[in-house]
Amino acid sequence: MKEKKMVGTRRKERRVYWKPKLSELCPCGSGQRYRDCCWNRLPGFDIGKAYTAACNEDKLGLALVAARADVTQYTIWHRTNTAPVLHVGEPIEPLLRIDVNALGEYVDRLSWLYFNTGKWNSWPAALERLSTNIDHKWWRKKIICKRAVLHLAPGGSRYKARQELAKLGPITPAEDDIEVLQIFIDLELRNASYSERTAFFDRLIDLDESAESQIQYRGGKAFDLLLHGDPKAAETRLSDLLDEYRNDENLSAFAMQKLYDVKETLGTITDDAALLRETASELSAAVQDGSWTDHGRSNMYLQIGDCYRYAREWELAIGAYEEAIALDGSQICRIHLAECFLYQQKIEKAISQIECVAIEELDEPGVMDFVFAYSAVSIWSAEIEMLNKAKDWLKSLKASQPLFEQRRLKLLVRVTETAAKGTASSEAKEDSTPEGGVAGASRALLLQPNFFGIGINFNEIIERFGRRKKGTQLSIEHHDTEDGKPGDA
Template structure:
């Protein structure tokens, strides 16, 4: 027997479902979109009418919550009926909340985002929705001005995130927060879990590349090569074209790393050209532009075009100052035998204030610069830093050990041979393969895209499901 549709609309004076902290009657009551849900939001974003888009996004959340309360909530305890409906509702409502989050960022309202999430917690009264709220809170606290431990505490409210997890966003943010604490085998298992759960092309490109980096770091260059080649093949497959901006970025990064592994000049030159194409499309914030300039510099380094690498890194620094770029500038100067300037650049940074991955880069670069400088005080400092620095990956451990031995010999001898200096400045740079592929994919702002590009990315995703018109009632 089919149940009658009885919309459960809030009373005029009840709190609005959109999280605005206003009464329904003065908030979304007269803006409910009905089955045109999402249309006003889409048009407002296309017009760059952000305040209108914000009101539309709130009304969409309210509309979907009314549908949930009308269709799914009455049967939420009946697993034979509610399982599918809950999955649809949680996924769709999360998509609308995700849009609201980006609009909060776009309109300067992020200071009130956590309070808004608290008010949205009861929109779906089920553990699966509470876990999604924990995800959104943790994602918010991953911003640079927050301590990652705050995000970890929020994520713990979602409960254990195991290898049986089916929510790809929870898996992604878990990896972002906990990756360095996992063993090599555990990392691969979680990356494989994302690849099993998500069929999204962006995820397939990103997390296959992440696996490649992991294999490289333990010395398995064959497996790394194979996986990077898989990513490049996926990115070139006509069935996957055209790629979105995010997907294209992942593809070009994989092409670059494959070129580095194979020392293929053609691939590296192609990667530089493609990165420059990415830059000129106008979709990047200054932070995003700086990140791409850094990646272009990596290709120049492997092509041994160190002056070009220096100029490119300087552009990145002019766009957005970061310790990583300052370290890479010092490295580029070292490879041009400008040891004095290299020392001056590396001395602008404080070893004790750095965290990984900046700490990895700094420790290796400082030691190499100290060796070339042959300055005893600098060599003593490098020795202390290398003794403190204790990387987990075999790739970094081997480099650290080689540098530590050379530094110790420099302190003892006061003079190192040219062969010894050349050995600690290999082709491609002291730092080499330190690009990071592990990012929280839903947080597109984290890779420097501006809001227009985020909107384009959203538009190419699968639209949120609408609730079924009817529910079965035996």
């Protein structure tokens, strides 16, 4: 007879322990049969330990085996405890939310390992198989988000990522899934109205109290104020953020990099050369950490160069940009090199550098920076062919942010005027090389909150997925029993 328990006036039945048949596909998404995959590797309540140990020893092959077993173990717990009562009217939503979030984190670890063990091409099929591990709309939403992230990998397509996200239907600030909100902001909110952006930022600020989220999205609101012509309000909010977190010794590397962005932007809008040099010095120390990929180090050298450029330390800026180019051929850094040479009035060097930029490798903000820098160089050179190209590009350029639209219009006037006269007036030269710099769109828009964090590349967000541990212990508590087997939900 099945054992029964009484809890108050409510009778509970011990769940039947679910497990896949040996001939079935393994729940880990590998595509192998259960008997050939995870059946003899289940970690029980040591879930996550083998994975962590393998990662600490940089044995990623073993980590992949362990991560698959963890996914299978958690799926077994869910199907034993939570799944049987999903559709019978019991108040199961809190436990279901725990299961969806916890299993989602274990799947994120898998994605990191597939990416770092050369199996990324197999990840889409694995993700498709994992879509059935939890039979609920919340889990399907998680999988859609992870498919969208897949398309944001190097060589992927933001258009396809948007198509994937569109399967969720309309997304509003009432959304309660943090991952959905983060990726929606990254993919869809760049050209939204100020009020719409603010509503989404506020929602994430309310939902996620972590330091990195607070810095990212409160910083995003400040950057929006800057882009919409209110630098004083932006300065106040950035100063508040910096005061709150600058002495926090528990910030993750992820949060620290975003705090560097806050410091850089604050130094830029206040023309605080000392703060910019301090930020560059801190970044120079951080870049020596051996955990960065080449692309990650390149991004940091880009930011170091930006700090020195805004501090008008031209030679130091040039050195940092050249380091970035040597690492991954950064086209944005080539644009900024041209800008540094221009401010030094080394016009021939500026022309040489801007002419070798591979425009096809630039994203939309990068193209904007290129056009702005190219226009400024063309004005100073007064070369008619360059001026005509600049005029055509400025006419076709779209800038939804007021700050950059004003910049586009002013440059268009000065380029047209210089082409007509055949020489650049002192006013045209002054307008084309303002104190705040020529090309700032890519950096300003990169500072806007996005799923990958402020200035974080795909490699680094996958790294974050793989290493994070927050929530794992909480996620298995409701399964714990004295005999070490999954218990009552």
